[in-house]
Amino acid sequence: MRIRQLECFRTLMIHGTMTRAAELLSISQPAISSTIANLEHETGLKLFVRKGGRLQPTPEARLFFVEAERALEAVEKTNRVAKEIRTGKRGHLAIAAYASISINLLPRLMAEFAKERPGLELKIITRNSQSVRELMTTQQFDLAIAELPLDYPTSNMEVISYECQCMVPISHPLADRDVITPADLDGVPFVSLFKGDPIYQQLAMAFSAYGSSWNVVAETEFFSTACELVCSGMGVGIVDPVVSRPFTGNLVLKPFSPAIKYEIALLLPTQEEPSQLAREFAHYLRQHL
Amino acid sequence: MRIRQLECFRTLMIHGTMTRAAELLSISQPAISSTIANLEHETGLKLFVRKGGRLQPTPEARLFFVEAERALEAVEKTNRVAKEIRTGKRGHLAIAAYASISINLLPRLMAEFAKERPGLELKIITRNSQSVRELMTTQQFDLAIAELPLDYPTSNMEVISYECQCMVPISHPLADRDVITPADLDGVPFVSLFKGDPIYQQLAMAFSAYGSSWNVVAETEFFSTACELVCSGMGVGIVDPVVSRPFTGNLVLKPFSPAIKYEIALLLPTQEEPSQLAREFAHYLRQHL
DNA sequence: GCCTCTGTATAAGTTAAATCTATAGGGTGG
DNA sequence: CCACCCTATAGATTTAACTTATACAGAGGC
Numbered sequence: 001m002r003i004r005q006l007e008c009f010r011t012l013m014i015h016g017t018m019t020r021a022a023e024l025l026s027i028s029q030p031a032i033s034s035t036i037a038n039l040e041h042e043t044g045l046k047l048f049v050r051k052g053g054r055l056q057p058t059p060e061a062r063l064f065f066v067e068a069e070r071a072l073e074a075v076e077k078t079n080r081v082a083k084e085i086r087t088g089k090r091g092h093l094a095i096a097a098y099a100s101i102s103i104n105l106l107p108r109l110m111a112e113f114a115k116e117r118p119g120l121e122l123k124i125i126t127r128n129s130q131s132v133r134e135l136m137t138t139q140q141f142d143l144a145i146a147e148l149p150l151d152y153p154t155s156n157m158e159v160i161s162y163e164c165q166c167m168v169p170i171s172h173p174l175a176d177r178d179v180i181t182p183a184d185l186d187g188v189p190f191v192s193l194f195k196g197d198p199i200y201q202q203l204a205m206a207f208s209a210y211g212s213s214w215n216v217v218a219e220t221e222f223f224s225t226a227c228e229l230v231c232s233g234m235g236v237g238i239v240d241p242v243v244s245r246p247f248t249g250n251l252v253l254k255p256f257s258p259a260i261k262y263e264i265a266l267l268l269p270t271q272e273e274p275s276q277l278a279r280e281f282a283h284y285l286r287q288h289l
Numbered sequence: 290m291r292i293r294q295l296e297c298f299r300t301l302m303i304h305g306t307m308t309r310a311a312e313l314l315s316i317s318q319p320a321i322s323s324t325i326a327n328l329e330h331e332t333g334l335k336l337f338v339r340k341g342g343r344l345q346p347t348p349e350a351r352l353f354f355v356e357a358e359r360a361l362e363a364v365e366k367t368n369r370v371a372k373e374i375r376t377g378k379r380g381h382l383a384i385a386a387y388a389s390i391s392i393n394l395l396p397r398l399m400a401e402f403a404k405e406r407p408g409l410e411l412k413i414i415t416r417n418s419q420s421v422r423e424l425m426t427t428q429q430f431d432l433a434i435a436e437l438p439l440d441y442p443t444s445n446m447e448v449i450s451y452e453c454q455c456m457v458p459i460s461h462p463l464a465d466r467d468v469i470t471p472a473d474l475d476g477v478p479f480v481s482l483f484k485g486d487p488i489y490q491q492l493a494m495a496f497s498a499y500g501s502s503w504n505v506v507a508e509t510e511f512f513s514t515a516c517e518l519v520c521s522g523m524g525v526g527i528v529d530p531v532v533s534r535p536f537t538g539n540l541v542l543k544p545f546s547p548a549i550k551y552e553i554a555l556l557l558p559t560q561e562e563p564s565q566l567a568r569e570f571a572h573y574l575r576q577h578l
Numbered sequence: 579g580c581c582t583c584t585g586t587a588t589a590a591g592t593t594a595a596a597t598c599t600a601t602a603g604g605g606t607g608g
Numbered sequence: 609c610c611a612c613c614c615t616a617t618a619g620a621t622t623t624a625a626c627t628t629a630t631a632c633a634g635a636g637g638c
Contacts (some may be wrong), residue, residue: 001368003292004625019585031626033587038624043371049562052635053585059431059564060374067370074363081356082332084466085349142348219394273338294597308614320597322616327595342605342614 003075005039006068008032009047013057013065057098084119091277092121096135097145099265100222102126104243106145107286113284120277136267142278145285147197148263156274157283158266160289164199166256167227167248169237175252182210189217189235191226202260203238227251242289264289292364294328295357296338297321302346302354348362373408380566383412385424386434389511390553391415393532394577395434409566425556434574437552438487445557447571449578453488453549454542456516457525459492464541471499478506478524480515491549492527498547516540531578553578 010118023027023130040047047061059064073224084090093113097106106124114120124189127135129146136144139162165179174184177213185207198221207214217235220226227247240262241253266282268274295416300310301321309316330338336350346354373379382402386395395413397450403409416424418435432448437448455469463473481486489508506524509515515526516536529551530542555571557563563571 001292001364001371002624003290003364006367015583027625028627029586030628032586035625037587044375044567045371050586050633051562053632054560055586058450059380059566063374063380064367064371067367071360071363071367074360075290075292078295078353078356082290083333085352086333090351091348101560203353273340273345273347275349276335291595306614307616316596317598318615319599319617324596326616339604339615342603344615 001039003072005035005042006072008035009039009061010065010072011050012036012055013061017055018237033121042043052255085276088117088277088280089119091275092123093143093275093277093281094125095143095281096122096125096127096132097143098129098132099126100224100243101145102225104246108199109285109288110281114282115160133267134268142269142275143282144267146265146267147198148265156268156270158234158268158286159263160266160286160287161263162240163240164238164256164260164262165241166236167230167239167251167253169233170250170252172236172252174254175238177254179257180254181257182207182212182214185214185236186212187215189215191218191220191229191235191237192216193223193226194219194221199238199260199262206258214240223247260264290328290331290362294324294331295361297324298328298357299361300351301325301337301482302350306344354568357488361446374565377406377501377566377569378408379565381410381412382475382564382566382570383414383430384432384434384570385414385416385421385430387418387421387473389438389513389532390434393399393513393535394449398574398577402570422556425558431558431564432571433556435554435556440441440536445552445559445563447555447557448552448574449555450550450552450573451578453527453551454530455545456519456528456537456540456542458519458522458528459539459541461525461541463525463543468546469543470546471496471501471503474525475501475504476504478504480507480509480518480524480526481505482512482515483508483510488527488551494548495549512536 008025011024012018015021015024018036019029019030020124022032025032036047043064045060045064046058047064048055048057077183081090093110095102095106095110102124103126110124114122125135125141132144132146135141166174166185168174174188175182177184192203204214215235218226218229220229223239223244224247227239227244229235230237231247231250238256238260239248239253241248255287266285268278268282297310297314300313301307304313306308307321308318308549310569311321314321325336332353333354334349335347336353337344337346342372370379382399384391384395384399391413392415399411403411414424414430421433421435424430455463455474457463457469463469463477481492493503504524509516509517509518512528512533516528516533518524519526520536520539526551527539527545528542530537548557555574557567557571
């Protein structure tokens, strides 16, 4: 039994004549005739009686019609679902990410991403970067975002790196500089991330290389906290320019030299092939970082 | 999308390798390979990644698999239903019949007929022969059985005619005759059907032709009542040998000459084509009358 | 009664899917 | 490094579904 036979049968049952069915299916009348003849032969059912040059469905045809319609609907649904999967309207996107990005960036991006894909199921979970890395190995997530460096490297990892910028209050004397260096910040009160953070280490090396005195007056866990403190006039600081954007409205951002690299990684599943949706979202994410 | 593609896909998803799927479907490995390639191309979905010479289903394939299985089940059900219709295991058989046959013969025959066709829905309704004839025109019944003659003839009618037999009590003097004629029954107490019945008229003509005296001591509506009366020693009578069988156990049946014809008609739908089941049951009935 | 209209069936040829056999090529493990 | 297992490709074959052309059959108008 072939789908085309059922389609011809259905159209013929609904519209009564082969000529009309052929028109509706945009094929010739003999095509319907032989397809129906095949269906009758293969099912062993006499579906129509030729009576006065016209067709009349038999009671068997009416019984068969009920099932044929169900089967066609199921097949047509399969086609629809294939299209939904292809266009990302069906499926799920489970993402594990570390706190800053998961709170400040992902909700907006995922909402935008899902807006064009009604039917998509979203899931987002927030953990520290190392936990995120471990969650990824449990195969429960389609994509993870972690800060670098990780304890051990992963294949299927894409590093996104960009340069942090120096933030100063609007009225600060340094606000009109084009580039800020450690020399400009000699002894200036500074809000930094925690000592364990790679950013801290890069800054320490930069100040040391310039022979400047790095006057750390506060250490925070997140960039956002640092932004608030700088806003309050506690000093200057350094931020990643993307994730922290919502918090830097009342501040001035300036390039910092030497470059302080902020590196995060997009992790894709290792065992399994990443889903098309995960790849698309990763691409989307890349464009917005 | 073709059914064969879904079958190949399902087998491949379940069994993991193309070689194994090919074995199970009794086709060659390249056949699976190209069919799957076609399915991937037509759905626009990347269903498998070729990894280390092996296949690995993508997340999209897992989503698609759910729908593919549903569609295949629906198609397979359609095949099963076609077979059930063909073998009479699906469908309905609604019969309208006059009282005697509907009570004495049909229940047993229909039960036997249905025993080999589990799933068949039965319906039987009892009316007088003229009502049965009219019910048939309402298209609600697949088959009707009426006594002849009918007020007006019908196309799609098959007449079944057989000869009535003379019934006498076991100890009756006529019980050892080979054939009984009106001459043998001259003045003998006789149980007949009602005057309006064709049987009555045929008997009257037969006795008149033989110049014998027809001594009607009782008139009944049904053969079965006549049987009971003859059993009780009220006289002799005449019955149809098939429908009355359950009531003639304690009687002797002998051929009667001249032939008294008992005629009934099998009526099939006129507007619509009769169902295969109706034809089969009509055939079955013919063999048992 | 014949002709036209409408609808179905048959014949002959085309295209593409699904199949075959034969073969190449890529990983994995002893 | 070779043997084994699996997949992909090439070229040929079969058949379903389709085409056009045409024959055939019943219904209805004149």
